[in-house]
Amino acid sequence: xxxxxxxxxxxxxxxxxxxxxxxxxxxxxxxxxxxxxxxxxxxxxxxxxxxxxxxxxxxxxxxxxxxxxxxxxxxxxxxxxxxx
Numbered sequence: 001x002x003x004x005x006x007x008x009x010x011x012x013x014x015x016x017x018x019x020x021x022x023x024x025x026x027x028x029x030x031x032x033x034x035x036x037x038x039x040x041x042x043x044x045x046x047x048x049x050x051x052x053x054x055x056x057x058x059x060x061x062x063x064x065x066x067x068x069x070x071x072x073x074x075x076x077x078x079x080x081x082x083x084x
Contacts, residue, residue, distance in 0.1 A: 013066075029053050029066035037064070 013027035022031045032053050035046030054062045 026070055027066050029057075029063045030070045033063035033067040038067075 010027060013029055014024060017026055017028040017031050018024045020028065022028065028049075032046055032050045036042050036050035039046065050063050054060050056062075059065070
């Protein structure tokens with residue numbers, strides 16, 4: 001059941017990203033990290049969103065962890081790790 005709720009949270013995070021103009025398969029948390037930290041010229045809005053999202057999760061590294069999860073595809077089901 002815990003895995004089920006985790007998947008729902010990721011889906012909601014991806015929905016928030018898609019609604020705000022981001023890619024459908026990336027989480028808003030990851031996008032915040034990219035916009036606030038990895039961008040050549042970070043915009044103030046992304047730095048603000050980074051703080052808000054990290055605060056919502058009571059984790060100062062939430063967005064960074066979300067970005068790393070996207071890069072390493074940690075949120076994918078194990079079926080996707082096998083390439084035939």
